[in-house]
Amino acid sequence: MLDLKLIRENPDLIRQKLKARNMSTGTVDSIVQFDVKRREFIGEVEKLKSLRNSVSQEIAKMKKEGSNADEKIADMKKVSDDIKALDDKLAEAENEIDVILRDIPNLADDSVPSGKTSDDNVQFRIWGEKASGDFKYLDHVELGKKLDILDFGVGAKISGSGFPFYKGKGAMLERALINFMLDTHKGNGYTEVFMPFLVNRASMEAAEKVPKFEEDMYRTDPDDLFAIPTAEVPIVNIHRDEIMDAGSFPVKYCGYTACFRREAGSYGKDTKGFLRVHQFNKVELINFCLPEESYVQMEVMLNHACGILEALNIHYRVVNVCTGDMGFAASKQYDIEVWSPAENKWLEASSVSNCTDFQSRRAMIRFKRDKKTEYVHILNGSGLATSRLYVSLIESNQTPEGKIIIPKVLQKYTGFEIIG
């Protein structure tokens, strides 16, 4: 969430940033108005509470001395009633502010290109070359079927469409990718963690996923637990409600989880095979750092994610995501896209975001410096999601006969060099 004080003191800045995100600016006026009310109520109610505290002391003293305090008690009864009424009004104003605040995204950094849709994203880097064999590239669904390593029909039978099923060497390849990525990131200084895949509502709120995106989440009914849409949620919550040691930054974690997304409202769009799924595997990178370091850390994280693709020799590009296409909590976002020779297009495989203090303010993750408490900056990046990476990998490394050559670095993880 944004800083209420920042909105109060710079409403024009916020309006301008909201416009850049194609959002209406009326919310700013509402917040400012409710904030004025809120502070009025606070002033009034605290004056009354102060009075009550001091008079209660007097009553205690009078009772001890044996004198009659009935009159003061009657007065204070009235004061207490007033306090209760004012507290209710205050809570109402605070709730109104919170409801609006939960709907306002992070402010875009000035280095973010302005634009409305993904078409306005700006290519930032491109690496490698398109697979250019002199034959027709089979797509991953055809390949998977031919080699008997992927069976989307079985996944659909077990769970529904969008739940991939891997088999034999296909399953081993998936496991190899995950292990390779984790080992590489450990080498980059990340602490490996393994964590719950179901989290409580408080954790989802701290990561700013709920209530805004509740429709996109799988939720268990009697326990109100959410299937995580990304490992970002449990990892960010490691330090929730904590004042972190200022000397410890950057604090870096990597971890594998399955990720679950309902993808409500996106039916019929890029639904083939792995292109859009409800469950996928991802190795996530999270970085807690000092505010002044977050944009530098972001470039470092981007390079860590790209390093995986380069080791696997996968053709990719990085785009600087525009204001209109950026994630809710991000102030800046790079998407990494991998090339699919069969689809003849780029597929998003990773997203590296600087969430600045947007999550840490909600999650109360802070550190101390010069006697002051400041909010930590939090970055997240996929390093990477396997599903679309898998598509690019098996498609790009296929032979004219429809076999798949395993990249050198993966061979010690798979235990084989070729599928087919």
Place this chain on the structure above:
RNA sequence: GGAGAGGUGGGUGAGUGGCUCAAACCAACGGUUUGCUAAACCGUCAUAGGGGGUUAACCUCUAUCGAGGGUUCGAAUCCCUCCCUCUCCGCCA
């Protein structure tokens, strides 16, 4: 799932209605003393929000003892609901 115990500041831990709007100790930080180390002594020791201020230091008020309600002039303390942790039993990978 059943039975019991318990949740107090960074940690230990006192506190069953009002000089406790949280004692004491430990840790941490600053200082004094000191050949060095250690010890001793003194001081600081929360978070959030409001108001004031030469808008920095600082002053002041309010809230916070797992969470939320309730009783009361007044709640860490009494009542209700929920959450979590620990121990034992049952079930189970």
